[in-house]
Amino acid sequence: MSSSLKTNRDAQDGAGLVDVQGDAGLVLEQIEISDARAPLLSVNAKIPPGEVLTLMGPSGVGKSTLISAISGFLPRAFTCRGRILLGGNDITTLPPEQRRVGVLFQDTLLFPHFSVLENVLYALPPGGSMKQRCEEALGLLAAVSLRNFAERDPETLSGGQKARVALVRVLASRPRALLLDEPFSKLDADLRDSVRQLVFAEVRRRNLPTLLVTHDQGDADIAEGPILTLDSGKI
Amino acid sequence: MLRLIPIAVLLLLLAPIAVGTAIVLLAALGWAPEFNARTTNLEMFSAVLQAPGMWHSVWLSYWVGLIAALVSLGIVILFVAAFIDTRGFRLISAAIKPVLAVPHAAAAFGLLFLIAPSGFLVRLVSPELTGFMRPPDWLIVNDPGGHAMLAGLIIKEIPFLFFVTMAALPQTDPRRAEIATSLGFGHIWGWLISVFPAIYFQIRLPVFAVIVFATSTIDVALVLGPVNPPPLAVRVLHWMNDPDVSLRLTAAAGALVQLGVTLAALLSWFALEKLVAVLARMATLRGWRFQRDHLVAAFAGGAISLSVGLVLLGIALLLIWSFTGMWRFPNLLPDSWTVSSWNTQGANIFETGRRAFIIALAAASFSLVLVLASLENEYRGDIKINDLTWWVIYVPLLVPQIAFIGGLSFLFLRLGIDGTLWAVVLVHMVFVYPYVYLTLADPWNAFDTRFLAVARTLGKSVNRVFWTIRLPMLLRPVLASFALGFAVSIAQYLPTLLIGAGRQPTITTEAIALAAGGNRRLIGIYALMQTVMPFVIFALASLVPRFVWRNRRALQVGGAR
Numbered sequence: 001m002s003s004s005l006k007t008n009r010d011a012q013d014g015a016g017l018v019d020v021q022g023d024a025g026l027v028l029e030q031i032e033i034s035d036a037r038a039p040l041l042s043v044n045a046k047i048p049p050g051e052v053l054t055l056m057g058p059s060g061v062g063k064s065t066l067i068s069a070i071s072g073f074l075p076r077a078f079t080c081r082g083r084i085l086l087g088g089n090d091i092t093t094l095p096p097e098q099r100r101v102g103v104l105f106q107d108t109l110l111f112p113h114f115s116v117l118e119n120v121l122y123a124l125p126p127g128g129s130m131k132q133r134c135e136e137a138l139g140l141l142a143a144v145s146l147r148n149f150a151e152r153d154p155e156t157l158s159g160g161q162k163a164r165v166a167l168v169r170v171l172a173s174r175p176r177a178l179l180l181d182e183p184f185s186k187l188d189a190d191l192r193d194s195v196r197q198l199v200f201a202e203v204r205r206r207n208l209p210t211l212l213v214t215h216d217q218g219d220a221d222i223a224e225g226p227i228l229t230l231d232s233g234k235i
Numbered sequence: 236m237l238r239l240i241p242i243a244v245l246l247l248l249l250a251p252i253a254v255g256t257a258i259v260l261l262a263a264l265g266w267a268p269e270f271n272a273r274t275t276n277l278e279m280f281s282a283v284l285q286a287p288g289m290w291h292s293v294w295l296s297y298w299v300g301l302i303a304a305l306v307s308l309g310i311v312i313l314f315v316a317a318f319i320d321t322r323g324f325r326l327i328s329a330a331i332k333p334v335l336a337v338p339h340a341a342a343a344f345g346l347l348f349l350i351a352p353s354g355f356l357v358r359l360v361s362p363e364l365t366g367f368m369r370p371p372d373w374l375i376v377n378d379p380g381g382h383a384m385l386a387g388l389i390i391k392e393i394p395f396l397f398f399v400t401m402a403a404l405p406q407t408d409p410r411r412a413e414i415a416t417s418l419g420f421g422h423i424w425g426w427l428i429s430v431f432p433a434i435y436f437q438i439r440l441p442v443f444a445v446i447v448f449a450t451s452t453i454d455v456a457l458v459l460g461p462v463n464p465p466p467l468a469v470r471v472l473h474w475m476n477d478p479d480v481s482l483r484l485t486a487a488a489g490a491l492v493q494l495g496v497t498l499a500a501l502l503s504w505f506a507l508e509k510l511v512a513v514l515a516r517m518a519t520l521r522g523w524r525f526q527r528d529h530l531v532a533a534f535a536g537g538a539i540s541l542s543v544g545l546v547l548l549g550i551a552l553l554l555i556w557s558f559t560g561m562w563r564f565p566n567l568l569p570d571s572w573t574v575s576s577w578n579t580q581g582a583n584i585f586e587t588g589r590r591a592f593i594i595a596l597a598a599a600s601f602s603l604v605l606v607l608a609s610l611e612n613e614y615r616g617d618i619k620i621n622d623l624t625w626w627v628i629y630v631p632l633l634v635p636q637i638a639f640i641g642g643l644s645f646l647f648l649r650l651g652i653d654g655t656l657w658a659v660v661l662v663h664m665v666f667v668y669p670y671v672y673l674t675l676a677d678p679w680n681a682f683d684t685r686f687l688a689v690a691r692t693l694g695k696s697v698n699r700v701f702w703t704i705r706l707p708m709l710l711r712p713v714l715a716s717f718a719l720g721f722a723v724s725i726a727q728y729l730p731t732l733l734i735g736a737g738r739q740p741t742i743t744t745e746a747i748a749l750a751a752g753g754n755r756r757l758i759g760i761y762a763l764m765q766t767v768m769p770f771v772i773f774a775l776a777s778l779v780p781r782f783v784w785r786n787r788r789a790l791q792v793g794g795a796r
Binding site for chain 1: 683686690691694697704707708784787788790
């Protein structure tokens, strides 16, 4: 299997970039999130594999809260009703580490005490010899032209390089769905476009049901999926 | 398991104080079966209050404690107000850091070597300016008024209050002071009325802790304080250690009187707070600007530099004295140097140093584990610390040690564990835990928990994330809090002495036991060792993360995050 990433110049073959398909995508079934006083938002949506659902709306309407609910980090102050299904399985009450939902945040949040390679190794599911794991991680890095940066301190990378490592890291954990919490908003305009292309190409190639939260129309345009606009809390 | 941690901490912090005080109370009323006393009356209190010179002792404890807090807080606040964001400020911040690690007793001994009639300062100007060929007959140290003791307390409370103020600063808005200045208020006054109230609100508990410590200090009093009569806490200790065990009951009553004196000092402080608030309000409403504050700034800068300088110079004198052979007055430096004092003391230094090290290592490690468990429990349970919890954490610092340590020693005697090493470690933890918690809580809670969320979504369990992400990323503050805990344990005098029942001598109890004898070479050795041990741990705590993360820019001091 070869990598289909657009920025892939020195494509290395290997175990990298394995496809994991969900059979039925990500289903948000009658999700209602409320805090102590009032309902925040309600969503009812189905995201098929390989499709990006874009959620737009001004800040403060609870977009990020929805992301934390799906990934399993809803703060205690909130309650969430409804069911979250991933690949046909109900993940509503699973702890975050068992949901297999990858998240990309506004900040890359690369672990500063690990090297670039260690960041990817950390994300790879357990199993395999150390040699195999390193090869797989290096293969993934090679696919985004960062093989030569494996031993680097993440803090020494440029913004675009960090974003690519963050993508590789989340893919290395073999997620079954992807949540994007405004992951492009802190990138420079010229970089933003290429990182966006890279992420969405990968989403389609891996058939990942993806939820994108943003307030940038440009993100929504490139995602090419359906767009939901959130204003008064209802979708 | 983790959910039981708050209960364990509550027991650790409150039980010794509650039980110890209760036993003291019963003993003071004449009921202490371990000493064959089974009555209840108020005789002990009248014995205490009728002891010769008692009112003077009480007065000493009260006023020295109050003034020590007032002066050290005043100097710190005026200095911060006048110099914040200047080069001098950064200079003092750097110089004051090691001073924080110096135990009270060592700082007191250093000051003694400086200001005594035969001390360094008099030698500095003799005989040229003074004409003295022998030490003058002045009562500078151990003066009946307690001024030397007051000075010894102030030079150690300044760094403490400076640090708690620094910790509170980031949570205030410095632009307020700029607005005040632009309205024509003087630099210092503008800061005091705009920024200080918010800071003071946060440092109130540490200030109370200073008052409590200063009203009931024993180690500083034994080195620099009046002898006849000494401050109240010292008299209570004398009764505790008297070969006549019936005096233990008098000691218990004395401990309660000490509790009352400390309480009186705290109440006076509350009144003072009100008075200052009223006066400041009046001055503000009248629109006073206090623009000419250069003298105040000079005073604050001078006072804080002097205080830091005295401690550092004092430590240097400890070092010099420990290698002194002959040192005639008024020569500025020793006439001859020798290692013989070190040689004769070698075995005992090693023995008492090793014991202090083991106790401090154990107390700081156990406390750190408890603190990490507490903080992790708060994070996992999404628990916010409320005001009541802060008070609980501060309780061991808000009750005079002498008021309950004696009672605990009675209890341990009854249980047959008095004089054991682990009993000493346990009681040290009562005082170490709060400091470790207080230094680690801020950096721990300031941690960007999205790192943990990322790791969880990558498939790692909550425990694994703790060990692989949060703990290594917070290595620096974790080790720093450990080092402070270690230093706090090393400096403990009263718990080591009473709970150890004299059978667990450490470098600290040895140093203070030498105070009365006045052998400066020996004092130099023990007080120096008492300073060096925490200092080494602090140095390691700062160097290890630097080395481990030498290739990780974001985790270096002043790193990206």
